[in-house]
Amino acid sequence: MNLRNARHADDHRPLDEESDCPAARDYSRAYLHHLVRSQEALGAMLLSWNNIAYYQHLMQGIRSAIGEGRFVAFAEHATEGWARGDIPPL
Secondary structure, three states: OOOOOHHHOOOOOEOOOOOOOHHHHOOEHHHHHHHHHOOOHHHHHHHHHHHHHHHHHHHHHHHHHHHOOOHHHHHHHHHHHHHHOOOOOO
16 A cells, blocks of 8 residues: 555545554554655654564464465465455545
């Protein structure tokens, strides 16, 4: 997702309302858009926090899937989600 895009300027939804990461769940896209566009350090910090949380969750899922012998299904499910992309604009 490119938060520099103007479509996020008035979007008050979070990046991911189901995320365990407060940076993804508690800050609106509009606010993050503002931070990124104005080059505020807080924007980079919040997005880094979100990215680290995302990859930690992804790796946890990968490790579990490998341990349970279902990695192929996990990978297919993840790939489908990435192909769907972001939620539609308002």
